[in-house]
Amino acid sequence: MNTIKDLGEFGLIEKIKKLFDNPENAIGIGDDCAVLPFDKTNLLVTVDTLIENVHFFSNHPMDKLAIKAININISDIVACGGYPKWAFLSLSLNPEMKTSSLEMFFDSLQKNFSKNNIFLLGGNTTKDDKLSINITLIGETDKPILRSSAKANQDVYVTGKIGCAACGFFALKNNVTESNECLEKFLAPQARIDLIDKIKPYATAMIDISDGLLQDAMHICTSSNIGMDIFLENINLCESKHLSNIDKITFGEDYELLFCADKKHRNSLLEINDIKLIGYTNNSKKLIIYNKGEIIIPQKYGFKHF
Amino acid sequence: MNTIKDLGEFGLIEKIKKLFDNPENAIGIGDDCAVLPFDKTNLLVTVDTLIENVHFFSNHPMDKLAIKAININISDIVACGGYPKWAFLSLSLNPEMKTSSLEMFFDSLQKNFSKNNIFLLGGNTTKDDKLSINITLIGETDKPILRSSAKANQDVYVTGKIGCAACGFFALKNNVTESNECLEKFLAPQARIDLIDKIKPYATAMIDISDGLLQDAMHICTSSNIGMDIFLENINLCESKHLSNIDKITFGEDYELLFCADKKHRNSLLEINDIKLIGYTNNSKKLIIYNKGEIIIPQKYGFKHF
Structure with a gap:
């Protein structure tokens, strides 16, 4: 445990959680967003970073x-049951970067902000040898949906x-x-605000799928203290032949929504377009993946940040 | 105007301001913080970034x-007349970084959060080849103090x-x-929350001195549409012989507070320890610096980010 690599992302987050108290009325570290309850509303706050050559290629x-930078943040707000409202943008820029490139970035960002009723309220710019984009997004919801409130014997969608x-x-x-669908989904994902x-x-x-379907399902299991059975054949998987089905459910960056619901709502939920019932929750505290009746043991569950 | 370097930081901020609308009831880009008015309070939001070998040396x-990372943000909240409450931390880390270094960082951060009643509510960690620290800090105030509300014929402190x-x-x-005072002020500045x-x-x-006293005074002039006469001999300048007086008022990173007040409050303000009357506002829209009666024309007013 001498370096960050040995500790890993979740080891690091656990260390931080232990060291810092949470105020009693706010929900902090460990969900897609922090939840700040106010008189008539709840504010949702999330922050995400994209770094050149770490999270995106230089020719992105x-x-x-x-589109990607704002949607990965919108996705966190949506996963907590809210709508985005206010954004703060920190940009690190190479001083030699062309202003025309930056204009293309800002025009697209502005269109996306406008489409989603988001206002840019502040941020900062600094020089660096490469581009990095950090967005803090504040949203609102009347009823926050957390990772920690699933129960056993519910459906998983x-x-x-x-x-x-x-x-x-x-x-x-x-x-x-590769198909345009796949390229677009990586280059310019759309959060499921619709x-x-x-x-x-x-x-x-609910959680958004940023680290991989399995790892994100595991986050709900751990936070809610439940287990899940997930059926691979029920997942609407990408048709591309380039990767295995296991790769497809462990890579992440889909920014789709994984959620649990009481079985009595199954008919209502299955009427919604683009939603699939992929499993059930239980009391086992284990996540088990079945492929046509056989248990699969994946070598990894999702993206490792370190 | 082909590169960011040609455009400069303030050219860039102007471009962004023009492109993005502000909601009518919120104050956005261009002050130390964004101000979000709520029923019984105003939220203040600020975000700042420190990058290894850009803002700090590797052996910091x-x-x-x-202490520096949190205080540069506290300083923005204080400059808007508020107290800090909630923080979000984005860390980019080299996977080979020693966990003992990170523990030293977090122990110190936690002590500062505790001292200032700040709660860490979220953030993210990502790998990179060097360390960067981005903090979003949310504070509260009953009455926001802006850069834009100074009037002519007031005192400048x-x-x-x-x-x-x-x-x-x-x-x-x-x-x-160099003296410990100078080293500490650069390595671990303390925002004037006191x-x-x-x-x-x-x-x-009010504004905090992050970019240099002159440049920050100019920000108040521009935002408030006024001018200022500032008297160098009235400023409590650092005694070190390493830099000229002009360097001292144009480097920044002091995280002290520059503010205007009605002349009738002069006696009350001069009773406060550690506050100096350094000049007066006027209608000229120009910032003029006097040194013992002579006008000084500095070659630069403050720190250039690009």
Whole structure:
């Protein structure tokens, strides 16, 4: 345990959680957003960073990069059952960067802010040898949906198609051809803000798929102190042949929503377009993945940050 | 205007301001903090970034770096007349970094949070080749003090000693001896949270000195559409011989407070320890610096980010 690499991301987060108290009325470290309760509303706060050559390639088109930067944050707000409102942007820029590139970034960012009723209220700019983008996004909700409120004997659902971002990343990294759907999903993902009003009345717990479907499902299990059975054949998987099904459910960056709901709402939920019932919760505290009746033991569950 | 370097920081901020609308009831880009008005309070939000080898040297002691990282943000909240409450921390870390270094950083950060009643509510960690620290800090105030509300014929005050951080930086960069006061002021600055209750009843406009006393005074002039006469001999300048007086008032990083107040409050304000009357506002829209009756024309007014 001498370096950050040995400790790992979740070891690091545990260390931080232990050291810092939480105020009694606010929900802090460990969910997609922090929840700050006010008189008539709850503020949701999230912050995410994208660094050149860590999270994106240097040739990532700047208009798509802006879409990605804001949508990974919107996705956290949506996963807590809210709508985004105010943004703060920290940009580190190479002084030699072309202003035309930056204009392309800002035009696209502004269009996305406008579409989603987000106001840019502040931030800072600093020089660096490469580009990094850090966005703090504040949203609002009347009823926060947390990771920690799932119960046993509920249904588990996921929105959209899983694994396209993984296949898009693989194709770009290895310079192989891939469908536009996969490339777009990696380069310019869209948070599922379109589904939030439909899902919210039923969801008991929710998370966005940023680290991989399995790892994010595990986060709900751990936070809610439950187990899950997930059925691979029920997941709407990306059709690309470049990656295995296990890769598709462990890479992440899909920014789809994984949520639990009481079984009595199954008919209402299955009427919603683009939502699949993929499993059930239980009391086992274990996450088990079945493929046509066989248990699969994946070598990893999701993205490792260190 | 082909690169960011040509455009400069303030050109860049102007571009961003033009592109993004502000909501009618919130104060956004262009002050130390954004101000979000709520039923019974105003939230203040600020975000700042420190990058290894851009804002601090690699051998910056980790306990002092934590103090600097949080205090540069507290300083923005204080400059808007508020107290800090909730923090969000984004850390980029080299996976080979020693956990003992990180522990030193977190222990010091936690002590400072505890001392200032700040709660850490979230953030994110990511790998990179060097350390960078981005903190979003949310504070509260019953009455925000802005840069834009100074009037002509008011007094201009500054807290503390100016230029010590500049001399500390110079000494560390050039490996020359320097007083502990200067080194500490650069390595581990303390925001003037101690003075806020005393200043707040009188301040019409306020800013913290991060970019240099002159440049920050100019920000108040521009935002308030006024001018200022500032008298160098009235400023409590750092005694170090390593830098000129002009360097001391243009380097920044002092994190002292510069504010304006009605002349009728002069006696009350001059009774406060560690506050100096350094000039007067006027209608000229120009910032003029006098040294014993002579006008000084400085070659620069403050720190250039690009």
